[in-house]
Amino acid sequence: MSYLPYAVAAWICLVGIAGIATSKNLIHLAICLTVTQSSSYVLLLSVGYVRHGKAPIFLGTKLGTTAVDPVVQALTLTDIVVSVAVIALILALALDAHRLSGTVDPDHIVDISG
Amino acid sequence: MSWIPPLLVAIPLLTSAVTAGLDHVTPRPVQHAVVIAASAATTSLAFVLLRHAESHEVVHWFGGWAPRRGLALGIDFAVGPLAAGMCAVIGLVVTLALIYSLTFMRASPRLFDALMLVALGAMCGFAMSGDLFNLFVWLELMGAAAYALTGFQVERLGPVQGAVNFAITNSLGGYLFAIGIALIYARTGSLNLAQIGNTLSHGPAGGLVIVAMTLLLCGFLIKGAVVPFHLWAADAYAVAPAPVCAVLGGVMTDIGLIGGARLYWTVFDAPFGQGHAVGDVLLWLGMVTAVLAGTMAFLQRHLKRMLAYSVVCHIGIMLAGIGLLNSAGLAGAELMFLGHALLTAGLFFVAGILHADHGVVDELHLRGRGRGCWATAAVWFAATFGLVGTPYVGIYLGHGSIDDGASELGRGWVLPLLWLGSALAGGALLRAGARIFLGWGDSDDSLLGKAMEEDPLERDVQRPLLVAVAVTAVVLGLAVSVVPGLGQRAEYAAVRFEDRSGYAARVLRDHPFAATPRLPVAIRHTSLESLLYGASATILALGLALAGLYRRRLPRAVSVVARRALAAPIHLLREVHSGVVGDYVTWVAVGTAFVGGTFALLLHG
Numbered sequence: 001m002s003y004l005p006y007a008v009a010a011w012i013c014l015v016g017i018a019g020i021a022t023s024k025n026l027i028h029l030a031i032c033l034t035v036t037q038s039s040s041y042v043l044l045l046s047v048g049y050v051r052h053g054k055a056p057i058f059l060g061t062k063l064g065t066t067a068v069d070p071v072v073q074a075l076t077l078t079d080i081v082v083s084v085a086v087i088a089l090i091l092a093l094a095l096d097a098h099r100l101s102g103t104v105d106p107d108h109i110v111d112i113s114g
Numbered sequence: 115m116s117w118i119p120p121l122l123v124a125i126p127l128l129t130s131a132v133t134a135g136l137d138h139v140t141p142r143p144v145q146h147a148v149v150i151a152a153s154a155a156t157t158s159l160a161f162v163l164l165r166h167a168e169s170h171e172v173v174h175w176f177g178g179w180a181p182r183r184g185l186a187l188g189i190d191f192a193v194g195p196l197a198a199g200m201c202a203v204i205g206l207v208v209t210l211a212l213i214y215s216l217t218f219m220r221a222s223p224r225l226f227d228a229l230m231l232v233a234l235g236a237m238c239g240f241a242m243s244g245d246l247f248n249l250f251v252w253l254e255l256m257g258a259a260a261y262a263l264t265g266f267q268v269e270r271l272g273p274v275q276g277a278v279n280f281a282i283t284n285s286l287g288g289y290l291f292a293i294g295i296a297l298i299y300a301r302t303g304s305l306n307l308a309q310i311g312n313t314l315s316h317g318p319a320g321g322l323v324i325v326a327m328t329l330l331l332c333g334f335l336i337k338g339a340v341v342p343f344h345l346w347a348a349d350a351y352a353v354a355p356a357p358v359c360a361v362l363g364g365v366m367t368d369i370g371l372i373g374g375a376r377l378y379w380t381v382f383d384a385p386f387g388q389g390h391a392v393g394d395v396l397l398w399l400g401m402v403t404a405v406l407a408g409t410m411a412f413l414q415r416h417l418k419r420m421l422a423y424s425v426v427c428h429i430g431i432m433l434a435g436i437g438l439l440n441s442a443g444l445a446g447a448e449l450m451f452l453g454h455a456l457l458t459a460g461l462f463f464v465a466g467i468l469h470a471d472h473g474v475v476d477e478l479h480l481r482g483r484g485r486g487c488w489a490t491a492a493v494w495f496a497a498t499f500g501l502v503g504t505p506y507v508g509i510y511l512g513h514g515s516i517d518d519g520a521s522e523l524g525r526g527w528v529l530p531l532l533w534l535g536s537a538l539a540g541g542a543l544l545r546a547g548a549r550i551f552l553g554w555g556d557s558d559d560s561l562l563g564k565a566m567e568e569d570p571l572e573r574d575v576q577r578p579l580l581v582a583v584a585v586t587a588v589v590l591g592l593a594v595s596v597v598p599g600l601g602q603r604a605e606y607a608a609v610r611f612e613d614r615s616g617y618a619a620r621v622l623r624d625h626p627f628a629a630t631p632r633l634p635v636a637i638r639h640t641s642l643e644s645l646l647y648g649a650s651a652t653i654l655a656l657g658l659a660l661a662g663l664y665r666r667r668l669p670r671a672v673s674v675v676a677r678r679a680l681a682a683p684i685h686l687l688r689e690v691h692s693g694v695v696g697d698y699v700t701w702v703a704v705g706t707a708f709v710g711g712t713f714a715l716l717l718h719g
């Protein structure tokens with residue numbers, strides 16, 4: 001078993017979080033959020049990967065054929081679908097921020113604090 | 115009765131889709147009627163479900179994919195009395211909020227109602243789900259609805275800031291949760307909570323499970339606005355419309371915590387149940403949250419922001435109750451959830467009424483302008499005393515039960531800190547009430563920071579309707595402590611919730627339920643200690659409120675000492691709540707690392 005995919009997933013996650021934390025642009029920030037999220041795709045797919053496994057389409061295959069785990073693929077797809085809505089919403093809010101304040105820098109849209 | 119749980123989700127979600135789709139052809143009153151009827155039907159079904167859940171574990175397997183020989187492949191809703199009770203409270207608060215918004219949100223786009231129903235369906239699904247991945251989907255769905263509702267009135271920058279901070283921190287929480295799911299699935303090959311618990315109960319847990327638990331619990335703690343993950347809450351609740359705040363602050367934040375409790379008691383109790391390490395981490399987080407958020411509430415002049423911190427403060431108390439890991443503590447958290455949801459909703463409703471009347475929700479700007487509004491004043495003060503935990507009012511019973519749990523565990527030092535938190539938050543609310551409705555206190559106070567501008571609000575509200583809704587919420591919330599039999603039923607629900615192997619056997623092997631004990635119908639007694647703490651918290655809250663109102667009249671020596679001691683920490687606290695989302699995300703990362711590090715130190719080896 002290779003540890004590489006797991007290391008890659010952890011790296012993507014941390015880079016994404018660092019990107020969100022230091023972002024000066026809401027659109028850039030939304031992209032960083034998707035980067036963070038893609039780490040969970042990498043993780044899920046590497047969890048379900050089986051060496052020499054076939055695609056999990058079982059129609060006409062012999063019983064006992066090795067296949068990769070279909071559950072994680074379903075999870076990944078659901079994950080993507082769920083997050084598209086959220087990203088769209090954040091981008092819409094970025095547009096609103098730009099309309100109201102002329103900037104998409106999260107440091108400059110602070111209306112209330114403390 | 116296993117057909118009820120899916121309906122609690124299907125009714126609101128389908129109605130939402132239909133009203134959104136037929137938006138352009140339905141007359142407005144018809145749409146409102148349909149939406150409120152759907153919400154009320156969901157609530158009633160939840161009460162029916164609650165009755166059945168007392169004597170069964172109501173399990174629904176979607177598509178009939180029931181487990182074979184204890185192995186679950188399908189996806190289930192598993193409902194005990196706690197989950198059913200939560201659905202009932204959620205339904206009640208959402209229904210009240212929808213009635214309130216009939217005139218309050220008159221000029222809003224019609225999708226408002228549809229979004230509220232999505233939030234309702236998602237919260238019910240979250241409460242009932244017995245499947246780890248479905249918990250994530252419901253979490254994200256209620257999140258998406260909540261972000262949209264928060265940023266609903268984007269005429270000014272505040273709502274945009276609130277919604278952006280809310281959406282980004284909570285999505286990040288969701289992604290941490292997703293990574294946790296992947297790790298758990300890798301380790302156990304299952305997504306069903308009961309089955310994961312069974313698998314983990316064999317053999318040592320190891321580092322992977324600790325990392326997964328950290329990510330999963332932190333995902334919920336972000337949703338539950340626990341320090342240091344709470345920073346988004348004040349920004350979001352300050353700007354969301356009042357009925358939305360009532361739903362978010364009243365129920366949505368709290369069910370994040372209950373989700374965490376569910377996860378612990380179905381899954382992580384198996385590998386980590388011998389020690390008390392996980393519970394202690396939660397307990398400490400809860401205590402810090404209660405005191406810190408209580409202090410922040412006291413430093414606010416914006417009513418809804420003050421209420422947001424008050425919510426976070428009570429979240430801390432509930433988390434401490436959950437962290438005690440015994441049935442009295444969890445029962446206390448349930449009872450607090452019940453009282454807190456209704457009282458907080460009532461207070462947000464009053465804030466909305468003030469907003470509609472005067473166009474602002476700033477304590478200092480409103481000074482004396484609420485004179486003569488007896489109904490709203492009575493609601494405000496009654497709800498405040500209910501939230502402080504004055505003996506036998508509102509959250510008192512829950513708080514008393516948490517006290518019992520702490521004493522039982524030999525952690526009596528928890529009590530004063532928790533009561534201090536609720537006295538601080540209550541003191542802030544009392545101070546605001548006295549200033550607004552009685553005209554007491556100075557007209558300016560530098561301690562409370564600078565004012566925030568408000569969106570103007572449509573004026574043609576049906577004021578009697580708004581007041582009636584607020585009164586209903588608060589009266590129900592106050593009664594929680596004196597409803598005979600409620601305390602015992604909460605404790606029974608907690609015992610069942612914490613019985614991991616029993617739950618697994620009922621869900622996976624369809625074991626019949628052992629006979630339900632006959633529960634007495636009497637007001638639950640609390641210890642003398644709780645009575646004294648409740649009374650002193652009330653007195654402390656009154657004292658704090660007076661001190662806040664007449665700060666300038668304090669003796670010189672006292673105010674100088676207080677300023678020297680408190681100025682720096684208060685300044686630091688305000689700086690931390692910066693309103694910048696990058697800072698919040700940094701805190702999320704730091705908090706997650708801290709929680710994970712502590713778990714690793716306490717649990718490994």
